[in-house]
Every structure is written in structure tokens, then in C-alpha cells.
Amino acid sequence: MTAAPLVLDGGPIGISDVVAVARDGRAVSLSADARDRLAGQRRLILDMVERGAPVYGLTTGVGALKRVRVDAAEQGRFNRELILSHRIGHGPLAPQAVVRAAMLVRAQGLVHGRAGVRPELVEAYLAALRDDLRPSVHTIGSLGVADLGPLAEIAWALVEAGFEPEAKEGLAMLNANSFAIGWACLAIDRAQAAVHALEASAALAFEGMLANVSVLEPAVAAARPYPGLAASLARMRDLLAGGTLLAGQLARELQDPLTFRVAPQVHGGARDALAHAAGQVEVELRSGADNPLLDAEAGRAYSCGNFEIGMVAAALDYVRIALAHAATVAAERCQKLVTPAHTGLPAGLRASEDVAGDGLNIFVYGATALAVEARLLAQPASLELPTTSTAEGIEDRMSNAVLCARRLDEQAGLCERLAAMELVTAAQAVDARDRRAELGRGTSSAYALVREHVAPYRVDAPPPQDLDRLCAALPTLP
Numbered sequence: 001m002t003a004a005p006l007v008l009d010g011g012p013i014g015i016s017d018v019v020a021v022a023r024d025g026r027a028v029s030l031s032a033d034a035r036d037r038l039a040g041q042r043r044l045i046l047d048m049v050e051r052g053a054p055v056y057g058l059t060t061g062v063g064a065l066k067r068v069r070v071d072a073a074e075q076g077r078f079n080r081e082l083i084l085s086h087r088i089g090h091g092p093l094a095p096q097a098v099v100r101a102a103m104l105v106r107a108q109g110l111v112h113g114r115a116g117v118r119p120e121l122v123e124a125y126l127a128a129l130r131d132d133l134r135p136s137v138h139t140i141g142s143l144g145v146a147d148l149g150p151l152a153e154i155a156w157a158l159v160e161a162g163f164e165p166e167a168k169e170g171l172a173m174l175n176a177n178s179f180a181i182g183w184a185c186l187a188i189d190r191a192q193a194a195v196h197a198l199e200a201s202a203a204l205a206f207e208g209m210l211a212n213v214s215v216l217e218p219a220v221a222a223a224r225p226y227p228g229l230a231a232s233l234a235r236m237r238d239l240l241a242g243g244t245l246l247a248g249q250l251a252r253e254l255q256d257p258l259t260f261r262v263a264p265q266v267h268g269g270a271r272d273a274l275a276h277a278a279g280q281v282e283v284e285l286r287s288g289a290d291n292p293l294l295d296a297e298a299g300r301a302y303s304c305g306n307f308e309i310g311m312v313a314a315a316l317d318y319v320r321i322a323l324a325h326a327a328t329v330a331a332e333r334c335q336k337l338v339t340p341a342h343t344g345l346p347a348g349l350r351a352s353e354d355v356a357g358d359g360l361n362i363f364v365y366g367a368t369a370l371a372v373e374a375r376l377l378a379q380p381a382s383l384e385l386p387t388t389s390t391a392e393g394i395e396d397r398m399s400n401a402v403l404c405a406r407r408l409d410e411q412a413g414l415c416e417r418l419a420a421m422e423l424v425t426a427a428q429a430v431d432a433r434d435r436r437a438e439l440g441r442g443t444s445s446a447y448a449l450v451r452e453h454v455a456p457y458r459v460d461a462p463p464p465q466d467l468d469r470l471c472a473a474l475p476t477l478p
Helices: 015-024 032-051 072-085 096-111 119-130 148-160 169-174 178-209 218-222 227-240 263-284 310-337 365-376 401-433 441-453 468-476
Strands: 006-008 028-030 090-093 138-140 293-295 300-302
Touching: 006 015, 006 096, 015 096, 015 178, 015 263, 028 032, 028 096, 028 119, 032 072, 032 096, 032 119, 032 293, 072 148, 072 169, 096 119, 096 148, 096 178, 119 148, 119 169, 138 148, 148 169, 148 178, 178 227, 178 263, 178 310, 178 401, 178 441, 178 468, 218 227, 227 263, 227 441, 263 310, 310 365, 310 401, 365 401, 401 441, 401 468, 441 468
Parallel strands: 006 028
Antiparallel strands: 090 138, 293 300
16 A cells, blocks of 8 residues: 655654655655744744844855855855855765655754745755655765765755755755765664564574574573563564474574574664664654754744764664674574584585585675675774864864765665575575474575575585575565
């Protein structure tokens, strides 16, 4: 069913709303009440222009030009040139879903009324989303204290589409973290999906390994009340439910390698990190972070630092660190599944010990390579904090929030592929033990998904090489 349109009315929206608009094309509109409220607040800005009140970016220039007056007659030219001068992007172009997310987040921020813009500006963003306008936006150019470069490229696309910025609107289109927050929404959603897939691949690995399921006893989570641990352990039990392994009908080692024993703890840690980051981002989605900040009740505009999102950048770093741990244990489980000392099966999960081929021994090298890259992407980007001499040394702060979000998005993609590799390896171990009929309800579905897209390994064929279709199907995992 088609989702009902998202209506921006000044109330909160969530990460799922941003994802639905950015990726799935969900319609979005401005409520009549919000439109009227914006129009009323706009009159305060016009009054400030008429009085010549000193307001940064309204009756003055910006940055080092904050002492230069901007008269009423100059407003149109000044706002257009402000956008043009900030188009300083570099590198590859951002995915269009990220650009769409940024446009929605900026529209949502403006609806709060703290920028004093006309409702026509919000509607220009919403028209761009409706008409599938595709601004070319470079990935590099934001220092994470207002996404000036990327937002200027979006703003200029709106100008070229017919929108003419008036007093303060040029600054309002630029002076926000919408690009970082929009990308963070998509990256968090993808990382949540990656953890979901890694839990399923771990459960199937338990089946292929005949792992000791005492590590999944509910008492384990009750003794250590982390929300993520409880959720991860419960999900793995659900995946294994209905099978002989969870029922305790199989003799097993007293203790398995740590990467099996700590699976719910590691995945639970990633869940908790994601919950924290999602909470930070959703605060931003219900915030007015403009500078200057309009206080409609007092009829004043305040200079402030509400564009500071170091706390969001740090939260995204936290997620990447936690996700790197999940990637590493998944890669190690793949290695254990092809090792006879741990499984009792032929090396590489070959059909028999008499076969001279490598089986999946070399296939799992790819899992290790993926985990290496995932760990490299986990390095904290929010700690890269040099000061600058920009704008007479005024703009001497950065958070690298866009880089933090971009790296999480990339890392989540690596983890999705790693989950696919673990699923393939585990399915081969299940085949080697001829346990397909003994799987749990969830692991049986996971096994069937693998075999729908990847055939069992044969000695006269190369290891599975194209996992793209399986990766694309991961969202259907139970």
C-alpha cells in the first residue's frame, strides 16, 4: 500500500519518515497552519529590514563581512550571490537519496519558524521532492558546522528551477546541517538493516557449526540488562526456534570459539549504539538550529551556535566502532566454519576428505577483507578537529559530521555483504551435515533465501562470486 503523505506541520518527524521520502518517494506537503504561521513570522524579518536593525546575514554580510551593511534594495542580489559563493563542493556526487533526504530535513527545519523565511521557500523544497529534481551535490565540502557547500548546490538548483531568495533566505538555505542529518538518517537505517542481517547469518552459522546454544539462554540477558543484548538474544532464539539445535537434541562442545559465544553481546552492543545515534538524530529532526535564531514571541533574532552537531558526529563514530566489532566476529565465524578442528567437517566444507579442491577455504578470505575495511572505516572522524583561519578566524570549529555519516553508510554496505558471505558459508555447512530438515523456522527461511540466489558449492565450479542478488534480498530475512 502507498504510504500516506507526510505532512510537515512543525511537529516531530522520525528517521523512518526521512527514509521513506528519500528512498521510496513518499509524498510530502506543508500543512495550512504551518504555512500561515511561517507567513506571520516572516513579518518580523521584514520589519527588521525596514528598521535596518543589525541582524547577521539579514542586514549584514556573513563571516568576515559581518560588518558590511546590506540595505533593503540589495537583498535580492545579496542572497543570490551568497548562494553562489558557497558552491565549493569537490569529489564524487552524492547519491540522490542523500540529496532528497537533505532537502526534506532542511524543509522540516524551516517549518519550525526559527529562520523567519517565507512558506514559499519550504514549498520550493517540497516541489523539488515531488518533481524529482536532481541537484548535483558533491560529497566533499562540509566541515560539519553547517553544510555550506552541499546545501548551496541544492539551493542553486532551486534558484535555477525558479525560486528567487529574498531577505535572509539565502543564509537559511545554507546555514544548517541538513546534508549531514539526512545522510545520517539513511546510514543509520542501513546499519540497522545490516545488524538485522548479521544476526540472521550468525543464527545460521550456529546451525552449521552445531554451536552450543546455552549462550542464548534468557538468563544470560537477564543477568546483564543491556537492551540491545536482550533484543539480540531473543531474536536469535526466535530464528532457531522449532529446530533440533535450540531444542537441545544435539551433543555439542562445552564451549565454542568466542565469536559464537559473544554473538548476542556484540550484536546487542551495535543495537545500543544505533539506538543512541538514532535518538541524537531525531532530536535534530525536531530542532530549530538556525543562526541567527528567530524568537517570534520576543520579536528578536539571536546569534547562537545551535548548528553545532559534534554530539551527532561522535554518536555516528560510536556506531561505526560497534559495527566494526560485529563485522569482525562474523568474519571469524566464517573462518571457523571451514576449519575441521572446529566443525569436524572436511576443510573448506568439501564433499569429502578425498577431494583435492579448496572448497570454500579461499572464499572466506573475502570475509576477512570486508572486515578489514569495516574496521578502517571505524576510525573516529569527529576527532579530526583542526582550527581554521576562515572568516578572520571566526569559523574555527568543525565536526566532520558528513564524513561520519558517509563512512557509516559505506561500512553498513560492507556489513551487508559480510552477512551474505556468512549465510553462504553457513548454508554449505548445513548441507554438509544434511540438516536442512532440522533447522529452526527462521534459519530455515534464511537457508532457503541463500539457496534461492546461490547454488551449493560443487568441486567442479568456482566458489560463489556474485552475491549481489543475495545482498539485495537481505531485507526479506525473518
